[in-house]
Amino acid sequence: MGQLVIVGTVAFDAIETPFGKTDKILGGAATYIGLSAAQFNVDSAIVSVVGNDFPQEYLDLLSERNIDISGLEIVNDGKTFFWSGRYHFVMNTRDTLATELNVLADFNPIVPEAYKKAEVVMLGNLHPLVQLGVIEQMENPKLTILDTMNFWMDNALEDLHKVIAKVDVITINDEEARQLTGEYSLVTAAQKIFALGPKFVVIKKGEHGALLFHKQHIFSAPALPLKSVFDPTGAGDTFAGGFAGYLAKTNDFTFENMKTAIIYGSALASFCVEEFGTKRLEKVTDSELKTRLQQFKELTTFNIDLS
Amino acid sequence: MGQLVIVGTVAFDAIETPFGKTDKILGGAATYIGLSAAQFNVDSAIVSVVGNDFPQEYLDLLSERNIDISGLEIVNDGKTFFWSGRYHFVMNTRDTLATELNVLADFNPIVPEAYKKAEVVMLGNLHPLVQLGVIEQMENPKLTILDTMNFWMDNALEDLHKVIAKVDVITINDEEARQLTGEYSLVTAAQKIFALGPKFVVIKKGEHGALLFHKQHIFSAPALPLKSVFDPTGAGDTFAGGFAGYLAKTNDFTFENMKTAIIYGSALASFCVEEFGTKRLEKVTDSELKTRLQQFKELTTFNIDLS
Numbered sequence: 001m002g003q004l005v006i007v008g009t010v011a012f013d014a015i016e017t018p019f020g021k022t023d024k025i026l027g028g029a030a031t032y033i034g035l036s037a038a039q040f041n042v043d044s045a046i047v048s049v050v051g052n053d054f055p056q057e058y059l060d061l062l063s064e065r066n067i068d069i070s071g072l073e074i075v076n077d078g079k080t081f082f083w084s085g086r087y088h089f090v091m092n093t094r095d096t097l098a099t100e101l102n103v104l105a106d107f108n109p110i111v112p113e114a115y116k117k118a119e120v121v122m123l124g125n126l127h128p129l130v131q132l133g134v135i136e137q138m139e140n141p142k143l144t145i146l147d148t149m150n151f152w153m154d155n156a157l158e159d160l161h162k163v164i165a166k167v168d169v170i171t172i173n174d175e176e177a178r179q180l181t182g183e184y185s186l187v188t189a190a191q192k193i194f195a196l197g198p199k200f201v202v203i204k205k206g207e208h209g210a211l212l213f214h215k216q217h218i219f220s221a222p223a224l225p226l227k228s229v230f231d232p233t234g235a236g237d238t239f240a241g242g243f244a245g246y247l248a249k250t251n252d253f254t255f256e257n258m259k260t261a262i263i264y265g266s267a268l269a270s271f272c273v274e275e276f277g278t279k280r281l282e283k284v285t286d287s288e289l290k291t292r293l294q295q296f297k298e299l300t301t302f303n304i305d306l307s
Numbered sequence: 308m309g310q311l312v313i314v315g316t317v318a319f320d321a322i323e324t325p326f327g328k329t330d331k332i333l334g335g336a337a338t339y340i341g342l343s344a345a346q347f348n349v350d351s352a353i354v355s356v357v358g359n360d361f362p363q364e365y366l367d368l369l370s371e372r373n374i375d376i377s378g379l380e381i382v383n384d385g386k387t388f389f390w391s392g393r394y395h396f397v398m399n400t401r402d403t404l405a406t407e408l409n410v411l412a413d414f415n416p417i418v419p420e421a422y423k424k425a426e427v428v429m430l431g432n433l434h435p436l437v438q439l440g441v442i443e444q445m446e447n448p449k450l451t452i453l454d455t456m457n458f459w460m461d462n463a464l465e466d467l468h469k470v471i472a473k474v475d476v477i478t479i480n481d482e483e484a485r486q487l488t489g490e491y492s493l494v495t496a497a498q499k500i501f502a503l504g505p506k507f508v509v510i511k512k513g514e515h516g517a518l519l520f521h522k523q524h525i526f527s528a529p530a531l532p533l534k535s536v537f538d539p540t541g542a543g544d545t546f547a548g549g550f551a552g553y554l555a556k557t558n559d560f561t562f563e564n565m566k567t568a569i570i571y572g573s574a575l576a577s578f579c580v581e582e583f584g585t586k587r588l589e590k591v592t593d594s595e596l597k598t599r600l601q602q603f604k605e606l607t608t609f610n611i612d613l614s
């Protein structure tokens with residue numbers, strides 16, 4: 001089993017969906033990634049920043065799951081990053097109601113000594129220069145995974161390219177892959193991204209699943225068709241966390257094993273959307289996960305005689 | 308091996324894509340379905356209508372593939388149905404430039420005597436009353452498959468419901484499933500469609516593949532990720548034709564076998580879009596099809612230890 005370093009936001013979220021709304025609850029990319037990877041009992045560390053308004057209860061929630069928080073800086077007299085959003089009935093569209101960077105504005109990430117030799121680095125969505133800062137502190141990781149989004153393509157493209165050049169795997173959604181490359185075909189987009197640095201490209205398609213590209217190989221993972229999506233917040237981060245967590249646990253970074261990692265990520269994401277915020281993710285049991293993986297197996301298995 | 312009756316349009320199409328344009332070429336739902344099902348050498352019959360402007364060469368093209376055309380009425384002094392459309396760079400959107408019903412306006416379908424006992428009926432996209440007329444002439448088919456579209460939901464919903472009540476399988480796209488049921492979740496939409504009659508619901512998602520629903524079971528088939536789509540015309544009909552053709556050939560109408568049929572349909576559709584109109588479909592070899600099925604297998608196979 002390898003170690004896993006996670007950088008990303010740790011935040012307060014306030015969420016509105018057609019099914020209800022929340023006050024400030026636990027959120028942030030690193031939080032979802034950490035909780036998702038914790039399903040594999042990996043030795044992980046979150047590198048992030050919060051204010052002193054961040055409750056001890058949330059810190060405990062992370063620590064209890066074997067997530068090291070010595071790299072989670074707590075800024076005195078600082079306020080935790082806050083995001084607020086409203087989802088429409090069609091859950092793939094949302095309005096951002098508020099984004100308050102607060103302590104995140106001056107964040108200088110510090111990777112704890114004990115994790116500088118970690119095998120796997122998961123760069124959650126955050127300013128590319130912060131992600132770059134983490135990469136520079138690591139001592140020869142075996143696998144670096146980047147998650148990013150269109151916001152950084154619009155506002156920090158040059159910095160983003162610097163990060164992309166240094167990672168092994170990138171996870172982005174289909175529209176972002178098209179924006180980054182100017183190519184409509186995802187096959188051609190993935191090939192153009194290979195030329196930027198990454199050897200593996202994961203394209204997230206939400207309710208349509210995900211595609212993994214490596215050299216000439218393609219793997220297509222379905223999403224589990226759901227009766228309802230209660231709250232999509234964090235689903236992409238949960239996917240990335242399950243992917244990174246499984247890879248750190250198995251210490252096997254082949255295309256074959258990444259396919260399995262994508263199914264784990266997809267299964268964990270399918271839990272994430274069932275309740276507000278991290279609530280459902282916090283209590284997924286091994287037995288529930290196994291049942292859901294079985295559903296993915298049934299969803300995709302067919303017999304065809306090619307003799 | 309069972310017999311297959313196909314009803315649907317036989318037409319002239321004029322197509323514009325970002326890659327070029329055609330004059331009037333062979334088109335129509337029944338044409339694509341027939342050519343796709345012909346890959347399985349099934350004994351099939353097309354029930355449709357054309358004008359006397361329809362070239363002998365196109366009739367020969369169908370006959371040569373073991374497609375019976377005694378139910379393809381040729382109206383003297385009539386003109387063949389004509390459709391013209393232009394595809395945008397993003398190929399899932401298109402403008403219809405012309406629709407001339409011509410002989411289709413008064414079409415009264417007649418199923419040839421020799422095919423009234425056919426095991427499989429494929430109702431291609433057409434007015435629901437014409438589809439109903441074919442159902443009424445059949446003597447106890449084992450499987451009736453309906454393909455339809457939003458146009459009939461907008462303009463002939465009551466008639467469409469009459470057809471839906473009488474079929475075993477319906478194939479529609481995701482937006483149409485939502486329109487028909489008023490449900491956003493495709494799982495819930497499929498359940499509502501079960502209540503209307505069909506035991507199997509196939510939801511086509513274009514570049515995102517297809518879902519098959521039956522009772523509590525779901526199968527998710529990917530689409531083959533493609534570098535370019537030259538001309539999407541007929542891809543849905545080709546999918547339906549491959550599905551129906553494989554089922555007629557195997558005479559096995561279980562959920563398990565339908566999964567395989569969907570992969571065959573998807574593989575044939577992936578050829579269809581490679582050239583204008585029916586050109587590519589006309590010349591798919593068994594060996595090419597086998598290679599593509601192997602690609603679907605690789606695309607979807609993963610190992611997961613659930614012990």
